[in-house]
Amino acid sequence: MNGPTLFGLCAAALVGFGLYGLIVNPQPLRKIIGFNIIGSGVFLLFGAIARRGAAVGMGGDPVPQALLITGIVVAFSATALAVALLLRLFDEGGLVTLASEAPPTKTTADPPDA
Amino acid sequence: MTMPDFLLTASAFVLVMVALGLIRILRGPEDVDRMMAAQLLGSGGIAALLLLGVATEAKAVIDVALTLALLAAFASVAFVQGISRPDGDDSKETRGE
Amino acid sequence: MKIALDIFTIVAVMAGAFFFLAGTVGLLRFPDPLTRLHALTKADNLGLGLVVLGLLPQTDWPLDTIKLVTIWLFALLAGATVGQLMACAARRGGSNTVDTLLPPNGNTVELSTPTYQIVGRQPFAAETNRVPSRHRDADLPLNSTALHRGPPT
Amino acid sequence: MTLALAVDIGLTLLILAMAAWTIAVRDTFASVIGFVTYGLLLTLVWVRLAAPDVALTEAAMGGGLTGALLIGAAARLRSTESASRTERPSVLTRTLAAVLSAAVTAALAICVLNLPDPAPTLAPAAAAQLGSTGVGNPVTAVLLAYRAMDTLLEAIVVLLALVGVWSLAHDRAWGGYPQLRSHADPDGILAYFARVMAPVGIIVGIYIFWIGADFPGGKFQGATILAAMWLLVIGAGLAHLPPVSQTWLRVLLVAGPLVFIVIGFAGLVTAEAVFAYPNGYAKPLILAIEIALMPTLVLALALLVAGAPQRMPPQ
Known part of the structure; x- marks a missing residue:
């Protein structure tokens, strides 16, 4: 057992945890968090693979590392968009639910004037 | 025991301490208590990171710790604001634009 | 001289580690949020501070030294601010x-x-x-x- | 080496415990705190995996900005907590989910244990070309020289996400001010904190950006720090976000990708291919792209956290 293998296994477990949370947690914000944990698990797996590619004096393969940075930024953007969608849903009805028999929503609310 | 070994041991010790402090995150009872544990993890993590970085002579780790210190402070402030704000609604705000 | 600096590092880092121990014990054992906050600030300020102090002789002057001290100052500033805000939140009952x-x-x-x-x-x-x-x-x-x-x- | 492995094992256990708790805890607010803590631990793991560039990104994005984003949402959605709890899925669903998750984990673990040995790597190829870019940090060289298209698309993704967030505004708030406003006393402790922290933070952000060419760091990490400092100043009540209809804001937001595209396609004329840099000009051109992308990223990241416009624009 060495460091990269250990963290690779850790990453596999994280993907599992995140997937379970994504399915089971009813609140959409929790689903977003679960999704982020899946994402970080995938990143970590990728990072462990990058670490295994250490050569010519570099601590790891720089190509996966560069892709990881891209991935983290894109994951943040996606999270921000998801959160914005969620908040808009909340503004519409005051409730946030993904249940099929959603309670009747009130009329569209207008934002206050500045 | 050489210097890197000592620093690595110290780093592991601080991490263990912080890990025990995380029990407070599990127990709560209030969000403030959880935040304190997160704050402890923040400073403990920075200390462990610095010890680790100096032990392995990885210069970049100091920059990581610097970033962590900045952003951990930012996140803590965002958290306290979130806690003292019931639903994020700000219509009680009196200062106009 | 090298040995003296190394001994200084060892003493300071151990003292810092002790304050992390103290902070953790306090965080776990103290009865209410305000006393726990008191314990936390010890770990925050003194623990990290002593670790930084101990590492100073092991790093290069000047850039790394400045960075290390800046990290500690950030921690002090954030600890003081967040501590006060958290105390307000705790006083209201969380x-x-x-x-x-x-x-x-x-x-x-x-x-x-x-x-x-x-x-x-x-x-x-x-x-x-x-x-x-x-x-x-x-x-x-x-x-x-x-x-x-x-x-x- | 065994000592280092012990640290790794401890870190792994800590991360797994934190992730499990973040998933399992009832309260959403507590879950967000758990997630930020988890991000902090991941930063340590990236350092252990010898990926300081990724560690910097994770420290800035994973803990800081994502934490602020989620905490704002959790605070606003707090009133829906108890309604959501009644929707807890049945035992059957949970069992099936657990089985599925365990199966995915097992499959991934088998893959990890059967990775090819010796591991394939592009590090020698990257090292061989490093000299021709004039950049010292291989990750930056990969981001801006060999895989420049990825980086361009990434900046555009951030921009598109921002457009998506803005398009979620109510009709009346269209082009108006984002929600984020401060409750802080402008003479209070938070204002003091922001006054001291923000200038130093801005210097650190620019420093992290600047050393990115030769050492771990770069525009994404630096931009995240600067965005966080801007949000801090706003949160302390010392400044306001501009309405999103401001012309200067929109110009700055598109300027970065535009410069990137222009330089990229200029490669068609000056060098042989799109996103190729003419000999000897690689470093200044990479620098020009980075500097142009910087304001775009700072504004876009901060405004992503601020969310959709909620108040009307000035008449």
Whole structure:
């Protein structure tokens, strides 16, 4: 057992945890968090693979590392968009639910004037 | 025991301490208590990171710790604001634009 | 000279590690948020500070030294600010005391959207039950005896 | 080496415990705190995996900005907590989910244990070309020289996400001010904190950006720090976010990708291919792209956290 293998296994477990949370947690914000944990698990797996590619004096393969940075930024953007969608849903009805028999929503609310 | 070994041991010790402090995150009872544990993890993590970085002579780790210190402070402030704000609604705000 | 600096590093780092131990024990054992906060700041300020101090002789002058000291100053500044804000939040009874932040008449808050009042208000009433009544006075002056009233939890 | 492995094992256990708790805890607010803590631990793991560039990104994005984003949402959605709890899925669903998750974990673990040995790597190829870019940090060289298209698309993704967030505004708030406003006393402790922290933070952000060419760091990490400092100043009540209809804001937001595209396609004329840099000009051109992307990223990241416009624009 060495460091990269250990963290690779850790990453596999994280993907599992995140997937379970994504399915089971009813609140959409929790689903977003679960999704982020899946994402970080995938990143970590990728990072462990990058670490295994250490050569010519570099601590790891720089190509996966560069892709990881891209991935983290894109994951943040996606999270921000998801959160914005969620908040808009909340503004519409005051409730946030993904249940099929959603309670009747009130009329569209207008934002206050500045 | 050489210097890197000592620093690595110290780093592991601080991490263990912080890990025990995380029990407070599990127990709560209030969000403030959880935040304190997160704050402890923040400073403990920075200390462990610095010890680790100096032990392995990885210069970049100091920059990581610097970033962590900045952003951990930012996140803590965002958290306290979130806690003292019931639903994020700000219509009680009196200062106009 | 090298040996003297190394001994200094060892002593300072061990002292810093001790304060992390103290902070953890305090965080786990102290009875209420305000005393726990007291323990936390020891780990924050002294623990990290002594570790940084101990590492100074092992790093290169000047850039790394400046960075290390800056990290500690950030931690001090953030610890002091967040500590005060957290103490305010803890004094109000933590995050669940929605009612303490509402105006005295209780039920009419001008929320930005009419919908919030109908749907969004309901759970608040349920939350209210969890708050000890003596924590409901939101506007006590900071230096009042209120600071000493935290209930053992 | 065994000592280092012990640290790794401890870190792994800590991360797994934190992730499990973040998933399992009832309260959403507590879950967000758990997630930020988890991000902090991941930063340590990236350092252990010898990826300081990724560690910097994770420290800035994972803990800081994502934490602020989620905490704002959790605070606003707090009133929906108890309604959501009633929707807890049945035992059957949970069992099936657990089985599925365990199966995915097992499959991934088998893959990890059967990775090819010796591991394939592009490090020698990257090292061989490093000299021709004039950049010292291989990760930056990969981001801006060999895989420049990825980086361009990434900046555009951030921009598109921002457009998506803005398009969620109510009709009346269209082009108006984002929600984020301060409750802080402008003479209070938070204002003091922001006054001291923000200038130093801005210097650190620019420093992290600047050293990115030769050492771990770069525009994404630096931009995240600067965005966080801007949000801090706003949160302390010392400044306001501009309405999103401001022309200067929109110009700055598109300027970065535009410069990137122009330089990229200029490669068609000056060098042989799109996103190729003419000999000897690689470093200044990479620098020009980074500097142009910087304001775009700072504004876009901060405004992503601020969310959709909620208040009307000035008449």
